[in-house]
Amino acid sequence: MPGPEQQLSTDLAPGRGPEHADVIVVGAGPAGSTAAYHLARTGLDVLLLEKSAFPREKVCGDGLTPRAVKQLVDLGIDVSEEAGWLHNRGLRVVAGERRLEFDWPQLSAFPSFGLVRRRADFDELLARRAASAGARLVERANVAGPLVDERTGRITGVTARLGEDRQPVSYHAPLVVAADGNSTRLSLAMQRYRRTDRAMGVAYRTYFTTPRHDDRYLEAWLDLRDPRDPARRLLPGYAWVFGMGDGTANVGLGVLDTAAVAREVDWRDLLRRWCALLPPEYGFTPEGITEPVRGSALPMGLNRQPHYADGLLLIGDAGGTVSPATGEGIAYAMESGRYAAETIVQALARRTDRGRELALRAYPQALRAAYDGYFALGRLVADVLGRPRLLGTAGALGLGHPALLKVAFRLMVNLTEPNSRDALDRLLHVLGKMAPSSRS
Numbered sequence: 403m404p405g406p407e408q409q410l411s412t413d414l415a416p417g418r419g420p421e422h423a424d425v426i427v428v429g430a431g432p433a434g435s436t437a438a439y440h441l442a443r444t445g446l447d448v449l450l451l452e453k454s455a456f457p458r459e460k461v462c463g464d465g466l467t468p469r470a471v472k473q474l475v476d477l478g479i480d481v482s483e484e485a486g487w488l489h490n491r492g493l494r495v496v497a498g499e500r501r502l503e504f505d506w507p508q509l510s511a512f513p514s515f516g517l518v519r520r521r522a523d524f525d526e527l528l529a530r531r532a533a534s535a536g537a538r539l540v541e542r543a544n545v546a547g548p549l550v551d552e553r554t555g556r557i558t559g560v561t562a563r564l565g566e567d568r569q570p571v572s573y574h575a576p577l578v579v580a581a582d583g584n585s586t587r588l589s590l591a592m593q594r595y596r597r598t599d600r601a602m603g604v605a606y607r608t609y610f611t612t613p614r615h616d617d618r619y620l621e622a623w624l625d626l627r628d629p630r631d632p633a634r635r636l637l638p639g640y641a642w643v644f645g646m647g648d649g650t651a652n653v654g655l656g657v658l659d660t661a662a663v664a665r666e667v668d669w670r671d672l673l674r675r676w677c678a679l680l681p682p683e684y685g686f687t688p689e690g691i692t693e694p695v696r697g698s699a700l701p702m703g704l705n706r707q708p709h710y711a712d713g714l715l716l717i718g719d720a721g722g723t724v725s726p727a728t729g730e731g732i733a734y735a736m737e738s739g740r741y742a743a744e745t746i747v748q749a750l751a752r753r754t755d756r757g758r759e760l761a762l763r764a765y766p767q768a769l770r771a772a773y774d775g776y777f778a779l780g781r782l783v784a785d786v787l788g789r790p791r792l793l794g795t796a797g798a799l800g801l802g803h804p805a806l807l808k809v810a811f812r813l814m815v816n817l818t819e820p821n822s823r824d825a826l827d828r829l830l831h832v833l834g835k836m837a838p839s840s841r842s
């Protein structure tokens with residue numbers, strides 16, 4: 403039986419055609435484009451296959467925290483306002499009558515500002531950046547499934563349908579990266595199923611014209627309640643208003659769907675009703691809505707595993723990298739793409755199959771080291787959010803103690819300073835590391 407050595411050697415052989423590459427990345431969202439960029443920068447031959455053609459819409463809140471900004475800077479992208487980005491200073495939390503503003507912290511590892519940008523624009527920018535680094539971006543390449551070596555169970559490439567006329571084509575590579583988002587048909591075809599013990603979320607959004615379009619704070623409203631519920635219990639999530647700087651705001655809500663109540667709610671209707679309740683200065687009238695309400699699932703807490711096996715790596719939403727604490731997904735998609743790329747570069751430089759496989763194991767380890775603590779904390783938050791009574795108590799406690807809220811804010815957004823002398827930073831870092839491991 404031939405070992406992985408032979409398969410790798412065949413695909414890496416010189417003189418191969420354009421359907422062969424060192425690495426195939428399926429999906430050019432933030433995860434896939436980031437991975438493809440970092441791979442291509444090292445000189446590897448990367449195929450980046452995207453089913454749609456840019457610019458294309460992606461349902462999102464369009465909000466970027468300093469974690470995501472750091473990743474953009476690492477891609478060499480100009481994030482200045484002159485280059486079309488709207489900068490924000492932090493997060494405004496609205497709960498009942500209270501409004502609290504938390505500025506993004508000053509840290510060595512991350513910039514102290516966030517951004518907003520429409521995803522149609524944002525994703526195209528990242529994909530073109532990957533292409534300019536040398537990745538071979540193929541748009542309208544709809545990946546249909548994996549090519550699998552039946553003897554070893556290892557992925558050796560993918561089949562796809564190309565262009566308007568859906569021409570069938572096969573692409574070959576010794577390593578394939580699934581970056582095809584939440585539905586990740588590729589992972590499913592390779593038997594990577596979702597862990598049901600991890601939180602899932604749902605989120606819906608629309609856009610309104612509003613005088614508050616250039617707000618310098620991302621705004622999160624915690625008082626999200628099901629209007630049909632006679633007890634008006636809090637729902638396990640929040641609503642947001644993110645000014646886009648172009649006369650509109652992205653307005654949406656994100657909720658954990660673990661709570662039984664959450665499964666019965668009509669989210670589109672709830673978002674419309676919630677918007678109607680906002681003060682008149684927001685100007686959220688039915689005539690001001692500029693796009694239909696759309697939404698999708700948020701795969702959280704590394705809920706699809708293993709993140710590496712049989713030549714396939716899972717990154718971004720495909721690997722469930724959305725934060726269970728906040729629903730933030732772009733920064734973690736990009737970070738996981740970068741971890742995967744760094745691992746692959748090391749693996750492909752090894753001279754033996756055993757060495758390569760050993761190197762590839764570093765990817766799930768890197769995810770665990772980076773996120774186990776924070777995501778476990780998020781799961782704890784999710785647990786509290788899923789129990790309305792506990793949530794009411796926690797909310798009342800927090801709102802009465804702004805210092806507690808500041809700690810909660812820094813923990814939730816995962817922005818801490820590892821080597822700081824600041825007592826809060828040290829505490830946050832220790833808390834983030836205290837969580838149990840999540841095997842991958």
Ligand SMILES: Cc1cc2nc3c(=O)[nH]c(=O)nc-3n(C[C@H](O)[C@H](O)[C@H](O)COP(=O)(O)OP(=O)(O)OC[C@H]3O[C@@H](n4cnc5c(N)ncnc54)[C@H](O)[C@@H]3O)c2cc1C
Pocket residue numbers: 428429430431432433434451452453454460461462463464465466543544545546581582583584587604605606607654696697698699700717718719720724729730731732733735
């Ligand atoms: C309503 C809503 C609001 C959100 N708001 C925010 C927010 O404000 N900030 C934030 O950080 N996160 C937010 N998120 C989460 C964020 O959108 C995701 O976590 C992020 O897009 C994940 O990036 P990704 O690259 O893993 O996947 P995706 O962005 O989903 O990209 C996957 C790519 O793969 C392509 N693809 C899929 N199938 C195939 C195939 N068969 N062949 C080829 N290509 C394929 C798709 O076309 C797509 O381009 C929100 C999510 C929702 C639903």
